[in-house]
Amino acid sequence: MALATSPPEAAEAARPDRYSSDAAGLGRLRAGVFVAPALLLVAVFLVFPALWVLYLGLTNYRLTGAAAAAPQFVGPANLIEAVSNPEFWSSTWLTVEFVAGSAVIGQVGLGFTIAWLLRDRRGPLKRLVEGLVILAWILPSAIVSFLWVALLDRDAGTLNALLGIQGFAWLLDHPMLSIIVFNIWRGTAFSMMLYGAALGNVPPSHLESARLAGASGWQQLRDVVFPHIRGHILTNLLLISLWTFNDFTPFLLTAGGPDGKSEVLAVHVYKVALQSGELGHGAAVSTIILLINLVVAVFYLRLLRSKK
Amino acid sequence: MTRFVLGRIGFYTLIAVLLAFFTIPLLWLVTAPFTSNPTYEVTVPDFTWDNFEAVIEHPYALPSLYNSLLLSVGTAVLVVIMAALAAYALSRVRLPGRDALLYALLLLSSIITGTAAMVPLFQLAVELNLIDSQLGLILILTGGLLPAAIFMLKDFMDSTPKSYEESARVFGATPLQIVRHVVVPLVRPGLATIAVWAVANVWGNFLMPYLLLSDVEKQPAAVITYTLYTEGGQANLSMLSTFGLLYSVPVVLMYLFVSKKYGFRFHGGIKR
Numbered sequence: 001m002a003l004a005t006s007p008p009e010a011a012e013a014a015r016p017d018r019y020s021s022d023a024a025g026l027g028r029l030r031a032g033v034f035v036a037p038a039l040l041l042v043a044v045f046l047v048f049p050a051l052w053v054l055y056l057g058l059t060n061y062r063l064t065g066a067a068a069a070a071p072q073f074v075g076p077a078n079l080i081e082a083v084s085n086p087e088f089w090s091s092t093w094l095t096v097e098f099v100a101g102s103a104v105i106g107q108v109g110l111g112f113t114i115a116w117l118l119r120d121r122r123g124p125l126k127r128l129v130e131g132l133v134i135l136a137w138i139l140p141s142a143i144v145s146f147l148w149v150a151l152l153d154r155d156a157g158t159l160n161a162l163l164g165i166q167g168f169a170w171l172l173d174h175p176m177l178s179i180i181v182f183n184i185w186r187g188t189a190f191s192m193m194l195y196g197a198a199l200g201n202v203p204p205s206h207l208e209s210a211r212l213a214g215a216s217g218w219q220q221l222r223d224v225v226f227p228h229i230r231g232h233i234l235t236n237l238l239l240i241s242l243w244t245f246n247d248f249t250p251f252l253l254t255a256g257g258p259d260g261k262s263e264v265l266a267v268h269v270y271k272v273a274l275q276s277g278e279l280g281h282g283a284a285v286s287t288i289i290l291l292i293n294l295v296v297a298v299f300y301l302r303l304l305r306s307k308k
Numbered sequence: 309m310t311r312f313v314l315g316r317i318g319f320y321t322l323i324a325v326l327l328a329f330f331t332i333p334l335l336w337l338v339t340a341p342f343t344s345n346p347t348y349e350v351t352v353p354d355f356t357w358d359n360f361e362a363v364i365e366h367p368y369a370l371p372s373l374y375n376s377l378l379l380s381v382g383t384a385v386l387v388v389i390m391a392a393l394a395a396y397a398l399s400r401v402r403l404p405g406r407d408a409l410l411y412a413l414l415l416l417s418s419i420i421t422g423t424a425a426m427v428p429l430f431q432l433a434v435e436l437n438l439i440d441s442q443l444g445l446i447l448i449l450t451g452g453l454l455p456a457a458i459f460m461l462k463d464f465m466d467s468t469p470k471s472y473e474e475s476a477r478v479f480g481a482t483p484l485q486i487v488r489h490v491v492v493p494l495v496r497p498g499l500a501t502i503a504v505w506a507v508a509n510v511w512g513n514f515l516m517p518y519l520l521l522s523d524v525e526k527q528p529a530a531v532i533t534y535t536l537y538t539e540g541g542q543a544n545l546s547m548l549s550t551f552g553l554l555y556s557v558p559v560v561l562m563y564l565f566v567s568k569k570y571g572f573r574f575h576g577g578i579k580r
Contacts (some may be wrong), residue, residue: 027401030483034397038390038454042413045451049428050420056427117322129323132330138559140512142533143337143552149537150336156348158332185333239418246421248515252534266423273427274519283427293419301415 050290057284063277071280078284087260088285091268095245097176098183098264103244106184108236111191116221119199130192137189145252148182171254175262179250187244191236198232199225231303238300242293265289337556340549347545359550368524368532369551375442376528376555379517380510382446387453387506388499394454395461396491400470410459417455422515433520440523448520449510457502464498465491497570504566511559529555 061071118126152170248266256263273282340346342353363369438444514530537543
């Protein structure tokens with residue numbers, strides 16, 4: 001995870017003559033030409049939408065009718081409507097549950113546990129466990145969410161058969177729990193790989209001396225391992241929280257239902273904007289999401305910079 | 309000694325539980341396609357190929373896989389070319405404001421998601437006449453993946469030596485020739501990683517094609533799968549499971565190939 005900016009900054013500055021006649025004779029002008037196509041696409045399809053959503057949230061833009069062709073500026077009306085909508089607050093709360101349950105507790109906890117269990121192992125068992133966890137992560141979300149629809153089915157689902165119970169409708173009676181467990185299943189691979197790499201960097205000699213000093217397994221974890229990988233834990237927490245916060249996959253499992261009981265914010269935006277057709281209102285909710293993303297991302301980047 | 313034995317028992321119990329947790333949901337996908345008239349129940353298959361025939365005859369199933377291929381390969385090609393050129397220039401030339409630019413790119417790529425940009429991207433597609441345009445979708449997906457790709461590739465290029473390029477220049481090679489014949493071979497593993505990452509990302513992407521492609525003949529497999537299981541309330545399970553398997557196999561093969569060739573070390577801002 002070495003997202004370095006540029007390593008030999010000092011060396012380059014010390015030799016200003018290489019500045020103008022750079023490695024491949026790539027003058028600044030030509031470098032600009034190399035960078036331009038990428039920047040153009042990013043500007044049109046990423047930066048512009050992010051800025052434009054701020055404006056659209058202040059209009060009465062709709063999917064159909066007169067306001068579809070010529071949306072009018074209405075000021076903060078949508079924002080006020082959004083935050084006075086009880087569904088917005090229930091969605092926010094469900095999103096907090098989703099992030100806390102599946103990302104913070106689930107993926108960090110399970111990802112670390114698997115990495116720790118397999119830390120000193122090589123061979124088929126390690127490959128099997130890791131392969132399966134990664135498989136859950138790389139399979140298309142439309143497929144794996146349907147696999148869980150089958151697994152959790154009330155009448156013929158494998159889970160009820162295994163538990164020996166009948167007629168328990170997981171997706172209808174416990175939609176959030178289903179989605180949280182599903183997301184732990186689907187998303188743990190990233191944390192597992194990150195902690196696997198991080199544990200490989202803990203100096204074995206530190207663990208060895210702790211063991212010789214009579215530290216128990218838990219003490220070794222608490223006093224040697226956790227302090228050493230604290231940066232990784234924080235990075236991991238921020239990244240997967242951000243991803244989970246923006247994850248639209250719950251829509252594929254429950255479509256937000258029943259009765260909005262699993263309508264996380266990502267699904268809420270879709271429902272308000274594209275199903276109800278109130279695009280301006282949806283854009284206002286997106287603005288809030290964008291601001292929350294910004295705060296988390298800034299924390300993440302500060303963390304990356306401070307680690308260097 | 310007892311402690312050791314208990315430890316071993318605990319270890320294997322935990323591993324068994326983990327294996328069960330990660331395997332059981334997948335069982336249906338590998339049994340139902342080979343079963344006549346599958347239900348949600350996991351049963352021992354009777355190894356019929358009828359379901360595969362039904363998928364082949366389905367008017368949208370195979371074309372949607374082709375659409376997925378088109379979208380993901382198209383996006384990957386654009387991402388690799390543009391990111392390689394940009395990362396190379398940013399790695400080798402000190403453009404004014406370069407560090408700020410990279411920082412801004414990384415920030416943007418992590419905060420602007422489908423959820424945040426759903427409405428403006430939809431409007432943009434409407435205004436530019438890109439609804440139901442696969443090329444338009446490819447451009448939108450490329451724009452979303454480029455910042456992270458540039459970041460990862462620049463890191464990669466920073467760690468390759470500059471001396472080869474310098475000697476190529478002494479022999480009169482133009483910058484584009486140098487990129488093609490000197491830089492590309494050096495950073496090939498990095499380019500391959502980015503390409504695979506982009507393909508995997510687009511192959512599984514649901515939200516953007518679902519929003520922007522309403523013509524069923526242009527929709528990729530992710531959208532077709534979803535419409536197959538929501539349409540009419542009663543899902544056609546033999547079709548769905550078989551199609552799901554066909555849709556899953558390419559990413560599994562790709563993963564096996566990548567992990568064999570490069571070792572599977574995907575970190576950084578990767579996924580989704």
